[in-house]
């Protein structure tokens with residue numbers, strides 16, 4: 257229980273105790289945790305102290321709040337490795353989730369100068385502009401805005417994009433995917449993205465831009481993805 261003589265601040269001790277209860281399943285995923293009043297009585301500390309501990313756990317993404325309903329245990333974040341050039345579909349299946357896609361944009365456009373340069377295209381070439389919301393077991397996880405040269409995939413259809421784009425590229429278009437460069441940055445979700453992702457503002461997101469190439473070095477996609485920061489953790493193996 258709480259040790260009031262300890263050099264560790266009491267709210268930090270309470271955070272630890274709550275973490276243990278979540279890890280042990282005393283408070284299961286999506287369950288309502290006891291109120292501030294109950295917790296302060298249980299731990300014999302002030303409500304202010306409990307509030308501080310809860311706030312920190314909400315910020316960390318371990319708990320979430322619903323207005324007028326209380327504080328709940330969040331699902332564990334998705335651990336996304338940054339080492340392999342995998343597809344969303346592969347990532348979800350590897351973690352035991354059913355991948356889903358909602359195609360909300362599919363058009364052929366002239367790329368702006370930046371996209372054209374990243375795809376190594378001249379002024380004339382057109383690209384597909386594709387916007388997809390990606391789901392894990394029906395929970396929206398990310399939005400992908402992709403640009404792909406029409407010349408490389410002349411037969412790409414909306415139907416193919418309901419499934420895996422990478423599977424289409426490899427199995428239908430018989431191209432070989434090589435490597436990619438990714439850039440990640442933190443941001444606040446924009447209003448339209450928050451709606452697609454069913455999160456309330458303000459919300460943190462992770463933006464990733466991926467430029468991917470075929471094994472012969474030709475770039476085949478520029479993708480700008482918006483990932484929910486409350487659902488994702490990014491992992492990389494690093495050696496020395």
Ligand code: 16G
Nearest residue numbers: 343344345420421422464466479481
């Ligand atoms: C990932 C990739 C994206 C790729 C997609 C293909 C990032 C940032 N994005 O989401 O570049 O187009 O997978 O997924 O990792 P699919 O084969 O399931 O359509």
